Amino acid sequence: MTGTKSGRSLxxxxxxxxxxxxxxxxxxxxxxxxxxxxxxxxxxxxxxxGESMAAVVPLLATAPASLVVxxxxxxxxxxxxxxxxxxxxNATVIGWCSHTLRGxxx
Numbered sequence: 001m002t003g004t005k006s007g008r009s010l011x012x013x014x015x016x017x018x019x020x021x022x023x024x025x026x027x028x029x030x031x032x033x034x035x036x037x038x039x040x041x042x043x044x045x046x047x048x049x050g051e052s053m054a055a056v057v058p059l060l061a062t063a064p065a066s067l068v069v070x071x072x073x074x075x076x077x078x079x080x081x082x083x084x085x086x087x088x089x090n091a092t093v094i095g096w097c098s099h100t101l102r103g104x105x106x
Contacts, residue, residue, distance in 0.1 A: 020095030021088070029094050033087035036061050037080070055079055062086030 066086025072078035
């Protein structure tokens with residue numbers, strides 16, 4: 001019986017996440033984060049000195065969840081992963097808040 005209950009709980013959670021991440025405000029935030037990440041990658045790749053701090057901008061735009069990068073090893077892949085994780089986590093919260101403020105339920 002507990003398997004059925006947990007199956008329903010996971011399904012409900014998946015539906016709530018989908019609603020939160022497909023909210024217009026959350027999608028605008030995700031698009032902004034994608035643009036900032038793309039800009040940071042272009043600036044960092046075209047900088048010959050190797051002293052570009054452009055990655056700080058998308059990192060701060062996706063904080064606090066993206067600050068897990070401090071616990072990850074150095075490199076571009078963990079940084080990008082942390083920014084993507086932070087953007088998704090923040091977009092979920094933004095979408096939930098947007099739905100709640102508009103009075104819509106899941």
